[in-house]
Amino acid sequence: MKCLEKALFLITMGGSLKDKVRRDQLEAMKTVMVGDRIRNRAKTCEVYAFDEMTRGYGNDANRDKNAGKYLRKVFEIAKNL
Numbered sequence: 001m002k003c004l005e006k007a008l009f010l011i012t013m014g015g016s017l018k019d020k021v022r023r024d025q026l027e028a029m030k031t032v033m034v035g036d037r038i039r040n041r042a043k044t045c046e047v048y049a050f051d052e053m054t055r056g057y058g059n060d061a062n063r064d065k066n067a068g069k070y071l072r073k074v075f076e077i078a079k080n081l
Contacts, residue, residue, distance in 0.1 A: 007042035014054030
């Protein structure tokens with residue numbers, strides 16, 4: 001099977017990474033996606049999580065603010081590929 005130079009995961013999530021349960025969920029996702037799905041199919045692997053992106057529940061102000069911040073971050077990530 002072909003080996004990729006880099007695998008890149010961009011993850012949006014509704015919860016906050018300030019919460020331990022969300023950090024644990026992210027670590028579990030990394031274990032599955034990187035450890036099981038990619039494993040040795042890529043030389044390097046990067047995972048980026050963008051939290052507090054849910055709609056409603058009084059989160060609209062955070063979501064709008066984060067959307068702009070995260071868009072700039074994704075642009076920088078893509079520019080450096």
